[in-house]
Amino acid sequence: MFNALTMDDYPLTLTAVVERAQLFHDVDVVSRRPDGSLTRTTMAACVQQARRVATALAGLGVAAGDRVATLLWNQVEHLEIYLAVPAMGAVVHTLNPRLHADELAFIVADAGDSVIVVDESLLDVFEGFRHIHRFTHVVVVTHNDDAPQGMWDYRVLAERAEPMSWPVLDERSAAAMCYTSGTTGRPKGVVYSHRALVLHSLAAALPDALGVSARETLLPVVPMFHANAWGLPYASAMIGARLVLPGPLLDPHSILDLLVRERVTMTAGVPTVWMGMLAALDAEPQRWDLTCLDRLIVGGAAVSRALIEGYDQHGLRVIQAWGMTETAPLGTVSRLPVGLDEQGSDAQYEYRIRQGTPVPLVEIRAVDDDGRPIERDDSAMGELEIRGPWVASAYHNGRGSDSFTADGWFRTGDIVRIDEHGCIRICDRAKDLVKSGGEWISSVDLENRLMGHPAVAEAAVIAVPDERWGERPLAAVVIRDGMSVHPDELKQHLSAHYAKWQIPDRFEYLPEIPRTATGKFRKTELRQRFASQTT
Structure with a gap:
């Protein structure tokens, strides 16, 4: 029999991403504090700090498979936790500080979080639910004051620790965890494996996906507590892209200031962010020099033609992407196909308002009310179903099993049309x-x-x-x-x-x-x- 098993069975773990990131001594990581001040470090320095953070967490009793919750902004400490926790074999669980205290209490209890890392600016949010779920330890990222009594200071813990040598991990072990928004009931947990996030990072970096390269300066406005900031922190660490983390100041003028000051080439966020920024640009078009900005990745909701045209008038390109918490989240990207390069603007806009084609390794189909696949004629409508190596096959604790088909597809709840090239247009949520x-x-x-x-x-x-x-x-x-x-x-x-x-x-x-x-x-x-x- 012909032997095909001659290749190295190399584990696809985030440890490999972390190890590669330590090569980038000259790649900046810029982080804005709640007071507006900026700190600067490098990707390699973040890895060294992550090694110490991992040792400190292990000293607090965090072991393989334990969930470490984060209540943090897009800030350098969050990136360090992103690197440290999965590489030590634990699971990073990001919490959305904008949720109601009751919802946060349910989420941390359902996940079984053991330790939480909180930015001091979010301690009031933490106080709203800490009495409902008992954490074994609370670690605080301080900026001006000492950590409150009974809590650990993040920097002090890390400074006292020796760098960890990473353990060998199974690529199918849990690395990270996010919860759905809970718009139709209690939030449901999605647990991402190392393998899923490594493959997702590779796909996100592809030129016709999000196009993360070592020549990018990337500002993720999408929060790191929302579907892993669309995988951009891991893609940046893997590729060596310069990273600008905006902290909690997300008003249009604060974002524009960072885009200009740091000469950002690529940014990403939900449409509401870009609506506000477009209004600010329209009001003062000469104030902001955005000549370095190549593209805005927009997802989270359908993008209107008016928004795309508005940015086109400022010489800025909007690229729409679609995904969900259950898809880690990248599913499709709307990149203009070659065949439309020479077409008129109407044809191009009609394509650009669609949610795009699946990224490599992701498969889609849509089914009618009887469960039969619809025609890909851009006319028939059906519920979108999706599968792939970074798509969930179940929820944490077995909730929501009816969201998954018997043959292994995830039911998205989105009603779509699909054309002959596999490009989807979301018509609605099934419930809407x-x-x-x-x-x-x-x-x-x-x-x-x-x-x-x-x-x-x-x-x-x-x-x-x-x-x-x-x-x-x-x-x-x-x-x-x-x-x-x-x-x-x-x-x-x-x-x-x-x-x-x-x-x-x-x-x-x-x-x-x-x-x-x-x-x-x-x-x-x-x-x-x-x-x-x-x-």
Whole structure:
């Protein structure tokens, strides 16, 4: 028999990423403190600090498989924990400080966190849930004051420790953990293996994916507590990209200041961040020199054509990506195909507002209500299902088993169309589709068209009960400062693209759209507010 087993069975663990990162003595890691000041170190120095942090955590009793929680911003200490905890064989579990205390209490108890590392600026958040779950140790990243009594000082612990020699690990052992946003029930834990995150980092760095290279200066606005900052910290450590960590100051002017000062080439975040920044650019286009900025990676929600066009007018390129906590999170990227390079702008924009094609090693399909695969004709709609080496096959503690098919695919809950090239367009979340008179209406499509009106800053469309049609769409809109628009004008704006029955009957004007802790529209709150008001 021919012997194919001649290759080294090299383990795909994050230890290899950490070991490689220590080569980058001249690659900066810039970190902004809560007071706005900047600290500078290097990727190699972060690795050396991570070795000491790992020894210090081991001294506190952290062993293989133990969960170490973080309540931190995008800051250098968070990167050190990202490197140290998986490499020592434990599991880094990032916590979202924007969640309610009750939700955080549930998450840390469900995960079974043993030790937590907290930035001193977030101690008030920690106090909101610490009494519900007992941590064996609390470690505080201090900036001005000493650590509170009964807690450990992060820097002091690390300074006293000797660098750890990394243990040999199984590539299928747990490395990190995140929880879903819990918009449809209790948050569910997703546990990522070393193998999954290594492969995810390689895929993210590909030129036609996110394109992380050693020549990039990368500013992840997307939080490190949200789906591993889309894998960008690990991709940067693997490739040697310069990293700029913005801390908690995420207002448009603070982000623009960092982009200009640090000559950032690539940044990433959710659409709400970039809407605010676009408004600041439009207001003072000559103030900000962004000639170094090559691209903005946008994900977390559908991107409107108006947002893409707005940045194009400033010479800045928006690239849309799609993923979920369950996909670690990279699933698809909307890179303009070669065949559209010479096409007109309309054809290009119609492609760029799509969520893109699967990155290598990821497979997709969409199924109808009967579970049958839909045609890839860009017309049929079905629920997107996905599988791949960094896609979850189950949730922590066995919750949500109905989200996974018998043949190993994850049900995303997104309703999509797929074209012949495998490019998806998300039409809606399954729970957000409006079914009016037996016909489906996409709330996402309506929202994007509404946000294309010059007077509309934000729009969210929901289904409300209707005695005749079952459901009708209602649009909640936020008007730009100093502008006004009548509902009839918005209906006329939509009529160029939609039949009369697809257009919302009602428009509610709000000062802001309620959002989840990760920046997505909280449509459940809108439905609760307006559901009792039939059209």
